[in-house]
Amino acid sequence: MLRHRKKAIQTVKSLDAFPKTSEECIEKTTTGGTFSVLSLAVILWLMVMEMMYYLETSFTYTFIPDTKFSEKLKINVDITIAMPCRYVGADVLDMTGQQVMTFGSLDMEDTWWELDPDQRIHFDGMQQVNSYFREQFHSIHQLLWRSGYINIFGDFPRRRVTPSKEKDACHVVGTLEINKVAGNFHITAGKTIPLPRGHAHLAVFMDDKDYNFTHRINKLSFGDPAPGIVHPLEGDEEVAEKNLMSYQYFITVVPTYVSTYSYRGSTFQYSVSEQSREIAHDKNSHGTPGIFFKYDVSALRVNVHERHEPLLAFLTRLCGIIGGVMTCSGLMSSVVSLAVDCFTCRFFQRHSDKTETETTSQKTTTLLLATELLQTETQPLLTSTTITSNMVFVSDTPQSSPPES
Numbered sequence: 450m451l452r453h454r455k456k457a458i459q460t461v462k463s464l465d466a467f468p469k470t471s472e473e474c475i476e477k478t479t480t481g482g483t484f485s486v487l488s489l490a491v492i493l494w495l496m497v498m499e500m501m502y503y504l505e506t507s508f509t510y511t512f513i514p515d516t517k518f519s520e521k522l523k524i525n526v527d528i529t530i531a532m533p534c535r536y537v538g539a540d541v542l543d544m545t546g547q548q549v550m551t552f553g554s555l556d557m558e559d560t561w562w563e564l565d566p567d568q569r570i571h572f573d574g575m576q577q578v579n580s581y582f583r584e585q586f587h588s589i590h591q592l593l594w595r596s597g598y599i600n601i602f603g604d605f606p607r608r609r610v611t612p613s614k615e616k617d618a619c620h621v622v623g624t625l626e627i628n629k630v631a632g633n634f635h636i637t638a639g640k641t642i643p644l645p646r647g648h649a650h651l652a653v654f655m656d657d658k659d660y661n662f663t664h665r666i667n668k669l670s671f672g673d674p675a676p677g678i679v680h681p682l683e684g685d686e687e688v689a690e691k692n693l694m695s696y697q698y699f700i701t702v703v704p705t706y707v708s709t710y711s712y713r714g715s716t717f718q719y720s721v722s723e724q725s726r727e728i729a730h731d732k733n734s735h736g737t738p739g740i741f742f743k744y745d746v747s748a749l750r751v752n753v754h755e756r757h758e759p760l761l762a763f764l765t766r767l768c769g770i771i772g773g774v775m776t777c778s779g780l781m782s783s784v785v786s787l788a789v790d791c792f793t794c795r796f797f798q799r800h801s802d803k804t805e806t807e808t809t810s811q812k813t814t815t816l817l818l819a820t821e822l823l824q825t826e827t828q829p830l831l832t833s834t835t836i837t838s839n840m841v842f843v844s845d846t847p848q849s850s851p852p853e854s
């Protein structure tokens with residue numbers, strides 16, 4: 450048992466990819482130290498940045514076909530028109546031909562067109578911020594979505610100063626439940642009379658001078674309130690110079706699903722283009738004076754998802770930072786220490802020392818080689834002499850033999 454364990458430990462030991470160097474083999478230099486401190490600072494800085502990036506959330510937008518076919522749509526309205534309420538009617542007509550009364554009804558109350566100072570400040574602020582949102586800073590959306598504020602402008606202040614004159618405007622406010630099909634919400638002159646097919650606005654006791662479609666939109670939104678949705682028509686104010694005016698707003702309602710860390714739910718956004726013209730039959734500009742919101746529903750739904758980066762990706766990046774910075778600083782440290790050595794001539798000194806020893810060793814090798822050469826050269830010489838001596842000997846014999854025979 451014990452033996453087995455020892456063997457296992459040995460095997461694991463032999464697999465060590467980080468062999469330890471003994472203390473005396475480690476050389477510590479000033480350049481190395483400087484680079485260590487620098488790289489530590491860089492690593493810390495990058496880690497803090499990475500941390501901040503990780504804590505930030507990002508938004509993803511996906512578009513999918515809208516499959517909630519039978520869903521109802523709410524239209525939330527808060528509009529003031531510069532005409533007494535007895536002259537105006539507000540209702541919805543859509544492609545289904547449903548009776549106007551079945552959508553619900555809006556509250557209408559007489560009021561003054563002029564806002565009191567507090568209300569004016571609030572409305573102007575709303576107008577400015579909203580025009581800023583819709584024209585320039587689209588990326589502010591993300592901020593709004595993160596914030597989770599549903600009512601960014603706050604409530605409209607109550608009127609404190611009551612004017613002495615008669616009430617000259619109508620405040621139309623409320624919510625209608627409409628079908629998710631193209632339709633037309635409008636405010637025109639005359640009270641609504643339901644008819645078997647559609648409806649009519651009855652305006653018999655009105656003079657042309659009574660018409661004034663000057664209007665102010667405090668609120669116009671679709672669906673349930675949700676954070677981060679900018680309603681482009683809020684803060685809109687149109688003053689009619691002529692009595693018979695037709696204002697048309699062409700609205701595309703986009704179903705939106707918002708899923709952030711502070712809110713989750715579906716709502717609707719809309720985009721709008723507007724058009725206004727004077728109705729003058731003698732100038733060939735026909736139609737009905739009034740304010741028309743012609744809406745249609747987009748077939749695509751937008752999904753907005755707020756998400757964090759995955760923790761694993763964050764950790765991987767941290768490891769990458771530490772490893773990368775250490776390796777690079779190690780490389781740079783060796784390059785710099787080499788450059789420093791060069792600059793202080795230490796490198797040259799060391800180099801010349803080295804060449805000296807090299808030349809001496811070379812000399813000795815040449816010497817050795819020479820002796821070897823000598824040896825190899827002398828050997829054949831020696832043999833040749835023996836040969837010649839042999840020859841001499843051989844040649845000597847015939848020379849001496851003839852006299853003998």
Ligand SMILES: *[C@@H]1O[C@H](CO)[C@@H](O)[C@H](O)[C@H]1NC(C)=O
Nearest residue numbers: 531562661663689690691692
């Ligand atoms: C309509 O009413 C507004 C506000 O009271 C006024 O400024 C404008 O001149 C009026 N327009 C007409 C054509 O009377």
